[in-house]
Amino acid sequence: MDIERHLIEGQMxxxxxxxxxxxxxxxxxxxxxxxxxxxxxxxxQTAAQFDIALHAMDVCLRAAGGRPDTVTKVQIFLTDISDRxxxxxxxxxxFGEHLPASTLVEVSALVDPRMKVEIECMAVVG
Numbered sequence: 001m002d003i004e005r006h007l008i009e010g011q012m013x014x015x016x017x018x019x020x021x022x023x024x025x026x027x028x029x030x031x032x033x034x035x036x037x038x039x040x041x042x043x044x045q046t047a048a049q050f051d052i053a054l055h056a057m058d059v060c061l062r063a064a065g066g067r068p069d070t071v072t073k074v075q076i077f078l079t080d081i082s083d084r085x086x087x088x089x090x091x092x093x094x095f096g097e098h099l100p101a102s103t104l105v106e107v108s109a110l111v112d113p114r115m116k117v118e119i120e121c122m123a124v125v126g
Contacts, residue, residue, distance in 0.1 A: 023064040026126035050087040066123035081106035
């Protein structure tokens with residue numbers, strides 16, 4: 001089986017040794033995506049960070065051949081769990097009636113102290 005590794009131009013560069021998304025056969029994994037633009041801008045508001053991260057996740061997912069309705073699992077990390085209500089409207093709008101399995105956890109910190117949210121997903125295509 002071929003493994004495709006995708007580094008997506010126009011997305012935030014990886015901060016370590018990884019790529020944006022990987023496809024192996026019918027499976028796609030999208031690495032954790034934070035709310036920072038490729039030019040380094042991080043909005044202060046959690047919802048604005050989530051919008052950036054969700055859009056970037058979609059770009060990386062589609063680069064590997066996926067779409068929102070092929071996502072089987074989504075994982076969201078928040079530095080303040082009470083911000084769930086702030087990000088949920090964008091999440092509902094993105095996935096629509098497609099309901100992936102989901103994990104949402106509070107974490108003490110992300111890679112940059114200004115970051116408040118990170119999202120990753122897995123998808124099945126084919």
